[in-house]
Amino acid sequence: MPTENLSDPYAWLERSLRTLHQAHWYRDVKTITGRTGSVVTVEGQDLINFASNDYLGLAGDKRLIQAARDATQTYGTGSTGSRLLTGHRPIHQQLEQAIAALKQTEAALVFSSGYLANIGTIAALVGKRDLVVGDQYNHSSLKKGAILSGATVRDYRHVDLDDLAQQLQTQRAHYRRCLITTDTVFSMDGDLCPLPGLLALAEQYEAMVLVDEAHATGVLGDRGAGVVEHYGCTGQSLIQMGTLSKALGSLGGYVAGSAPLIDFLRNRAPSWIYTTGLTPADTAAAIAAIEIVNQEPERRSRLWDNTAKLKALLSAHFQVLPSDSPILCIQLHSPQDALQLAQRFQNQGIFAPAIRPPTVPTSRLRFSVMAIHTPEQLNQFESLLALL
Template sequence: MKTEPITHLSTPYDWLDRSLDSIHKANWYRFTQTITSKAGTIATVDGREMLMFASNNYLDLAGDRRLIDAAIAATEMYGTGSTGSRLVTGHLALHEELETAIADLKNTEAALVFSSGYLANLGAIAAIVGARDLILGDEYNHSCLKKGGLLSGAIAIDYQHLNLADLSVKLQQERSKYRRCLITTDSVFSMDGDLAPLREIMDLANQHDCMVLVDEAHGTGVFGDRGGGLTNALDIQQDLIQVGTLSKALGSLGGYVAGSAKLIDFLRNRAATWIYTTGLSPADTGAAIAAINIVKSENTIRQRLWENVGFFKQCLQSIGMQAIAFDSPIIAIEVGDITQTLQMAKHLREHGIFAPAIRPPTVPTPRIRLTLMASHTLEQIQFLMQCIEAC
């Protein structure tokens, strides 16, 4: 019998078209813009020079000669890759040097370096808590804290953003049902720029026998006399788990967990995102060490950053505009619905300002997320203001 060839009218991947369609319809479609210049306040974006008001390079260290030289020196000495996982062939003396430098910066007994801040949070959370445990997290925590919770298998409950009363009620209602409890929070919220009430969170944690994990991704290098982050600026001495990234103010790549020697020893044995992945590259490691030396010793860069934040705040308020917060170099302004926010981002882009609209699902409400750098000049900030005002 002759059989007809089977013709498939559909493929198993057709759902991709439908999903992309709905992303477009919701105005949630994202795309990349190509940068062809060195990190700094001016960037060549898709072939055009623009003023950078969107990067996390708060201290402008990503283009700093000293970091570049350190990355080159580390590459010359160790090569381009670390060749294996840290527990096999990938553990370099340079990693130890970086971990010692981080522990000193954060004033902790020890630190452990991961390949990114995202992986540091995933690995730490999934190792620290499990199915019999509870995570109470700020509802606006970064994606990696939330995904770490999912990966851990613990019951994860959000408390309202910065709302200590809600956290307290949830602790009273839920804590006793679980073995361990981990409270998680960003120190500086990446899309709002506001700060977690860390001292009060620590008090609640002590009352309810909870561990605390603070993500200092946007606090490291920016807060504290030596750039140790918000925990250091608030002089929090109690035991806690500090996570952060080397990729923002420190201008490199990689993440870390800092805390007690016992915690770090445990993570070396249990954090899957540290054990089963290649060690950080020599270039990133060398650059991060150079960055930490700079942030510890050069308070003037941080002062310039805070002067710029103060100046921008004054300018915005002088035209009656508010931001979600002026507590950090992240200044988010809400200008209406998605369409209006996209229009403003377009207007800024047309005037040579790089400051994207951030939309759901990343954030609950659309906003323009502006970030200031220590090296922005007053003229650059004034130009940004003119463009905002014209809009």
């Protein structure tokens, strides 16, 4: 077989990487050593941590660590199979009951990640004859989930209810089912979805609603149940998903809603049925985290106090994107500007990542506040701002 004239089918990879470098879109990992907290050691340098989603500071909490150790002792490291075969333990059910109680829903289902929760739920709910309409800034897992489902997918302009109404009015009648999807806290902006108006439109056009509470759970609402609680929409007919990996300091995702919904997902969500159950350690850590969310509302108060302080500091020096959450973003002109500012902050002992296209349409520096940032750390940040 002649080989000399065959081109390398993988050569495009290096060409694509060169293009990413030229556009300043290239990404690489940074190694963090030691336990996570409000200070982290990044490649040997101690930095005040404004880069994690660990809003309540639970990922390094000794109670979660102990719960994970105990569960590993009891059940072993892996759950050894899918939940429907050998992967179901009493602690999975305990966690699902705790999530349903927090969200005040009839039931909940735990997935092995939030990404898998969105992909599997959307695939179970809609197909070729259906329509998904989502906010243009939705998380990748909602967007990819919609595409993978085979439904017709349309975006509406960010938090724009008029545009959503217009799309529902012109499109809804052509499809069997309709699903509206939205982040409740937008992960790379920090603003909130207009939930009450969105639910009203869903009712008018007979659409299901899937809200992604990944950055809201444990953070918003009087009891930390999320944006649904924050807007007084608890108990309304909608599907709530979220993750155990942010304010809850563990790993895994969940869907909370009516008993028939959860029963249906157990039977039809491929990313729940055909994957290994959440590890005992992650499951037990998440149970411990929800107990803390229930019992220590003062953590949320500290988080919001710290958020107000950091917002005021950043706003005095930079253009900060509108935010109603502990996610605060400085708007910048180019990916290069974002990378340079992130480096200048890092040189001064601050860890805040540059977020660039294609993750977001415009480049920015993203700060996420933690309940465990100390007044001293915030004062130190204030002094450093003057040096930039």
